Amino acid sequence: xxxxxxxxxxxxxxxxxxxxxxxxxxxxxxxxxxxxxxxxxxxxxxxxxxxxxxxxxxxxxxxxxxxxxxxxxxxxxxxxxxxxxxxxxxxxxxxxxxxxxxxxxxxxxxxxxxxxxxxxxxx
Amino acid sequence: xxxxxxxxxxxxxxxxxxxxxxxxxxxxxxxxxxxxxxxxxxxxxxxxxxxxxxxxxxxxxxxxxxxxxxxxxxxxxxxxxxxxxxxxxxxxxxxxxxxxxxxxxxxxxxxxxxxxxxxxxxxxxxxxxxxxxxxxxxxxxxxxxxxxxxxxxxxxxxxxxxxxxxxxxxxxxxxxxxxxxxxxxxxxxxxxxxxxxxxxxxxxxxxxxxxxxxxxxxxxxxxxxxxxxxxxxxxxxxxxxxxxxxxxxxxxxxxxxxxxxxxxxxxxxxxxxxxxxxxxxxxxxxxxxxxxxxxxxxxxxxxxxxxxxxxxxxxxxxxxxxxxxxxxxxxxxxxxxxxxxxxxxxxxxxxxxxxxxxxxxxxxxxxxxxxxxxxxxxxxxxxxxxxxxxxxxxxxxxxxxxxxxxxxxxxxxxxxxxxxxxxxxxxxxxxxxxxxxxxxxxxxxxxxxxxxxxxxxxxxxxxxxxxxxxxxxxxxxxxxxxxxxxxxxxxxxxxxxxxxxxxxxxxxxxxxxxxxxxxxxxxxxxxxxxxxxxxxxxxxxxxxxxxxxxxxxxxxxxxxxxxxxxxxxxxxxxxxxxxxxxxxxxxxxxxxxxx
Numbered sequence: 001x002x003x004x005x006x007x008x009x010x011x012x013x014x015x016x017x018x019x020x021x022x023x024x025x026x027x028x029x030x031x032x033x034x035x036x037x038x039x040x041x042x043x044x045x046x047x048x049x050x051x052x053x054x055x056x057x058x059x060x061x062x063x064x065x066x067x068x069x070x071x072x073x074x075x076x077x078x079x080x081x082x083x084x085x086x087x088x089x090x091x092x093x094x095x096x097x098x099x100x101x102x103x104x105x106x107x108x109x110x111x112x113x114x115x116x117x118x119x120x121x122x123x
Numbered sequence: 124x125x126x127x128x129x130x131x132x133x134x135x136x137x138x139x140x141x142x143x144x145x146x147x148x149x150x151x152x153x154x155x156x157x158x159x160x161x162x163x164x165x166x167x168x169x170x171x172x173x174x175x176x177x178x179x180x181x182x183x184x185x186x187x188x189x190x191x192x193x194x195x196x197x198x199x200x201x202x203x204x205x206x207x208x209x210x211x212x213x214x215x216x217x218x219x220x221x222x223x224x225x226x227x228x229x230x231x232x233x234x235x236x237x238x239x240x241x242x243x244x245x246x247x248x249x250x251x252x253x254x255x256x257x258x259x260x261x262x263x264x265x266x267x268x269x270x271x272x273x274x275x276x277x278x279x280x281x282x283x284x285x286x287x288x289x290x291x292x293x294x295x296x297x298x299x300x301x302x303x304x305x306x307x308x309x310x311x312x313x314x315x316x317x318x319x320x321x322x323x324x325x326x327x328x329x330x331x332x333x334x335x336x337x338x339x340x341x342x343x344x345x346x347x348x349x350x351x352x353x354x355x356x357x358x359x360x361x362x363x364x365x366x367x368x369x370x371x372x373x374x375x376x377x378x379x380x381x382x383x384x385x386x387x388x389x390x391x392x393x394x395x396x397x398x399x400x401x402x403x404x405x406x407x408x409x410x411x412x413x414x415x416x417x418x419x420x421x422x423x424x425x426x427x428x429x430x431x432x433x434x435x436x437x438x439x440x441x442x443x444x445x446x447x448x449x450x451x452x453x454x455x456x457x458x459x460x461x462x463x464x465x466x467x468x469x470x471x472x473x474x475x476x477x478x479x480x481x482x483x484x485x486x487x488x489x490x491x492x493x494x495x496x497x498x499x500x501x502x503x504x505x506x507x508x509x510x511x512x513x514x515x516x517x518x519x520x521x522x523x524x525x526x527x528x529x530x531x532x533x534x535x536x537x538x539x540x541x542x543x544x545x546x547x548x549x550x551x552x553x554x555x556x557x558x559x560x561x562x563x564x565x566x567x568x569x570x571x572x573x574x575x576x577x578x579x580x581x582x583x584x585x586x587x588x589x590x591x592x593x594x595x596x597x598x599x600x601x602x603x604x605x606x607x608x609x610x611x612x613x614x615x616x617x618x619x620x621x622x623x624x625x626x627x628x629x630x631x632x633x634x635x636x637x638x639x640x641x642x643x644x645x646x647x648x649x650x651x652x653x654x655x656x657x658x659x660x661x662x663x664x665x666x667x668x669x670x671x672x673x674x675x676x677x678x679x680x681x682x683x684x685x686x687x688x689x690x691x692x693x694x695x696x697x698x699x700x701x702x703x704x705x706x707x708x709x710x711x712x713x714x715x716x717x718x
Contacts, residue, residue: 001379002387004265007256014257020128021182021246034207051126051161063183064126066207 019060027061028107033078035069041076042095049099050079053107062107075118081106090118127162127204130180132245134169134331135324135363136485137176141193142166145177148196153204162204165254168332170245172232173485175215180245186224188213232483235502237464239472240288240448241488244332249367252374255335261380263451264339267346268388271454276347277303280450282458284470288325289315289406289443290518290547291623292469292536295450298440301430302348305438310350312341313415313434313441316357316364317399317406320519321570322478323550326444328486329474330357330364333448334371338394340447342381343454345392348440352393354415356405359398368396403520403574407622408441410576421578422622443548445474465491469535477503479552480510492533495525499553510555514638518547520567520574521627523634524560543634545627559656560639561646565593567631571624582625585616589632598659601647610636655717658702662718667692669714676706676715 001007032038032047043066050064070078075092079102082088089112091102098116106112114120131137131146149164170178175189179199186209188199195213202208211219217230227233238244247254255261267276281296302310314337318326330337341353357365372394375381383391397415399405405414409423412434433439449471453461462470469491475498478484482504489498495515499505506512514524523544532538536546554563568590577583592609595601613629613636620626636643645653652660665676665685672690677683684700687693695706695715707715 002384004269004386007261007265007380007386010253011256011259011262014253017125018128018247018254018257020126021130026183032207034205036206039206047126048161054126065183068206068208 016055016058016060020063026063027084028063029082030062030064030107031067031080031082032064033068033070033076033080034066035073037069037073038076038078043077045096046077046079046094046099049096050103053099053103057103057108059107072118075121081112091116092118092121125161125163126183128182129162129164129199129204130167130182130245131164132168132170132176132178133166133249133363134173134176134244134328135361136169136173137178138363140177142177144193145179145191145196148193149200152197152200156200156205158200158204165248166250167247168244168249169241169328169486171236171241171486171488172215172483174483178245180227184209184224185226187215187218187227189215231504232485232487232502235493235497236488237472237490238488239452239464240329240336240445240474241332241486242452243336244328244486247333249332249334250370252335252371252378252380255333259455260335260451261339263454264342264346264380265386266454267343268386268390273303273347273349276343276454279458280347280453283453283461284458284468285446285449285453285461286469286471286536287443288445288449288473288548290521290545292546295442295446298430298442299344299347301428302350302438302440305431307349309435309437310348311434311437311439312344312348312350312353313408313411313439314341314353314355314444314447315406315408315411315441316355316361316444317411318358318361318444318548319401319403319406319574320521320548320550321567322476322552323519323548324476325474325486325549327361327364328476329444329448330361330368334364334368335375336448336451337368337444338371338375338381340442340450341394342385342392343450344440344442344447346390348438350439351391352395354395354397354434356397356399356411356415358401360401365396365398372396402576403570404576404622404624407624409622411441412439421576422624424621445549466533466535468537473534473546473549475549475551477551477553479516480506480555480558481553482507489534491535494531494533496530498534498551499530503553506553506555510557512553513556513558514554514560514563516544516552516554516563516567516631517550518545518627518630519550520570521545521623521630522547522550523630524554524563524638525634526638543630543637545630557654557656559597559652559654560635560642561593561597561652562654562656564632564635565590565597568593568628571628575624575628579619579621579625581616581619582621582628585612585620586625586628588612589616589629593632596643596646597652597657599646599650599657601643603644603647606636606640606643606647651718661702662697663695663700663702663704663706664716664718665693665695666714666716669712671712671714673711675709675711679705679709681705 079091079094179188285295286292405420410420414420474488670692677685684696
């Protein structure tokens with residue numbers, strides 16, 4: 001490393017990687033239901049797709065976490081998105097290919113993907 | 124992409140209770156569950172709550188698991204990491220609220236703390252320079268080299284009001300200024316990591332948890348005074364610190380942040396590690412210089428001061444580990460930010476190692492001006508087992524004991540000196556009603572007698588005479604004249620010893636004489652030890668009203684000093700009794716008393 005610019009570039013690159021360790025300092029929280037029901041319905045690839053989106057878009061102010069059974073096993077895989085004000089959007093029957101849209105439309109631009117929500121899918 | 128970080132404390136405290144095993148188990152279990160690439164395990168430095176070790180923190184939830192055993196790892200991996208269910212039985216109870224975890228910062232232990240020197244301890248992987256860089260590591264050095272002149276660096280440190288954290292409290296900026304003012308040529312930056320006070324582990328924790336902050340600060344100091352070489356003098360008794368420091372040094376050289384022509388600015392700086400064999404006196408700066416040079420660790424008379432004629436006869440500065448750990452933050456955030464923390468005369472924060480009779484044994488960092496009561500009762504959680512606070516010892520063998528009546532003074536250099544103790548390097552040993560203050564004074568004096576280098580007479584012979592008097596008093600043979608002689612010796616040694624070790628050695632005796640003279644007098648006049656510690660002054664007696672004659676004590680007594688019939692009151696033969704206390708511990712009826 002021979003210049004200040006190189007040091008700064010390395011820092012910015014690393015900052016994204018340790019971002020997961022910042023407690024309580026995030027804009028949005030994405031929670032994937034990872035109980036037995038969720039895993040059986042395919043929550044693992046959904047979780048992986050979410051973390052990939054984080055990396056691709058360098059979102060340092062969003063965290064992806066898992067949780068246990070949300071209680072609506074027939075709708076798994078379930079992904080909940082918590083906004084900064086605490087309001088919650090519940091996405092159901094999520095697949096890895098639905099994840100990019102949720103990120104692009106909701107996480108980045110702030111408008112929920114209505115057709116994936118529990119409200120649009122309730123039977 | 125990694126979605127979760129598991130931070131396992133790798134400080135000496137948790138390491139000795141098996142955290143390296145826990146680390147290995149995590150790696151194995153994560154592999155078994157196919158979570159590689161999703162979950163990263165990191166070995167960090169000290170979190171501070173050593174009493175609850177081994178400590179594991181899982182992010183992004185920030186779940187704080189305490190007293191984890193290797194057997195618990197499987198459950199954490201399968202429940203928490205795979206399924207997202209917290210393992211509540213292992214969570215630190217204070218962080219659990221209605222099924223979710225609350226921030227560690229809201230616990231009693233952390234709420235009043237402010238981490239500047241310890242900012243990266245328990246946060247980063249100390250064996251990975253990139254993690255240090257992620258938290259603005261080496262940016263302060265870069266700022267100095269590209270935006271500041273050496274004079275500006277010295278002025279910033281001077282304006283910040285930073286004072287030596289090794290105990291002396293000398294303004295760091297002035298020290299740097301003296302060395303910078305010397306004619307250009309060979310100069311040296313030394314880091315004093317020879318932490319020797321019993322019960323103190325502040326510097327060790329910084330070196331174990333954040334070694335790069337010390338290296339960065341040394342390079343900044345080198346730029347400020349015009350030195351291109353530094354030495355860290357660290358004791359060989361700190362194997363983890365030495366290892367992490369060596370790794371840090373190697374990584375810094377590899378990426379070119381230390382060495383020749385740093386960041387293309389033309390400034391060169393490198394550091395060597397010197398291992399100390401553990402002599403207490405080598406923490407004294409002039410003795411430390413001798414030891415680095417390969418000579419016997421004897422203090423040199425001052426003047427000339429090291430800033431003029433130090434290592435290898437060249438202008439040198441010697442700074443303590445914690446002092447240096449503050450420097451990068453001061454450069455980045457400015458002198459004003461630093462001087463706004465703490466008190467007017469003692470700005471900034473101070474790290475303390477809490478030990479002794481206290482619930483939360485561990486490492487804390489608080490702004491100067493925090494009261495002793497806040498540190499001991501709120502952060503430290505108070506005295507365990509419902510016992511009563513008696514005194515707190517600060518400053519190690521050079522410090523003194525502070526009684527309950529002074530608990531409300533704000534901690535800074537001047538206040539602690541005014542009540543007969545010192546700030547010292549930050550050891551804080553809490554004592555309760557079961558501690559005998561004469562015995563404590565004797566303990567510290569024994570330490571200084573052992574560690575005296577023998578160069579000057581007041582220290583070599585004087586402290587030994589003091590110890591003999593204390594032994595006489597605790598064995599019940601003391602007279603009131605002995606107390607007077609003891610006090611006289613104290614003042615004489617304070618004035619006449621060559622270096623700091625001797626000059627401060629009488630402090631534990633002086634402060635206990637000042638605040639606990641009644642205990643000395645009880646030993647001399649009544650031939651009693653009020654706390655029940657000094658064996659020669661104790662007799663064990665069986666209360667015949669309480670004794671049920673179960674014969675347990677008679678069976679347990681290793682010297683056969685107890686006799687009596689089954690179901691009849693027993694008696695102790697005081698001539699045979701060796702006062703080991705086995706009978707007291709075993710008696711179910713609390714019939715045996717110490718008098």
